[in-house]
């Protein structure tokens with residue numbers, strides 16, 4: 673049985689690394705609402721471009737912190753399912769390599785179980801977990817027999833995504849596997 677997990681927002685606290693980069697380029701603190709999906713929505717495109725440039729430099733991806741709850745849950749889930757990480761890579765020559773090393777060192781997930789793609793719906797499994805509503809919707813359309821779970825975060829709670837099944841904790845993911 674295959675469990676497909678997103679990385680950023682689910683295993684990896686991307687915002688913890690991204691917000692300081694944003695604030696560096698803003699020259700002030702980010703006072704955005706945490707219930708908006710797009711971190712950059714209220715800022716000039718130029719700021720977003722500078723941030724993505726910094727996200728692509730050597731060492732950024734590997735510096736991101738894992739979620740502690742995920743570190744506790746993954747070994748347990750790994751006993752009942754084969755875990756694959758399905759993650760859409762950012763640009764740059766370092767991201768993919770650093771992500772694979774990061775997943776191996778923080779979660780013990782080997783690189784042959786990491787799928788780097790934005791076309792997540794192509795990957796088959798029993799349960800799919802992602803914090804991006806569009807990925808969850810697309811995956812469900814292509815994998816009707818599977819469980820598509822939206823990893824619940826403040827930034828994906830808008831009304832238009834109310835129809836999706838949410839996982840609010842790792843126990844919810846475990847229940848979907850049983």
Ligand SMILES: [Mg+2]
Nearest residue numbers: 678680681803
């Ligand atoms: Mg994500």
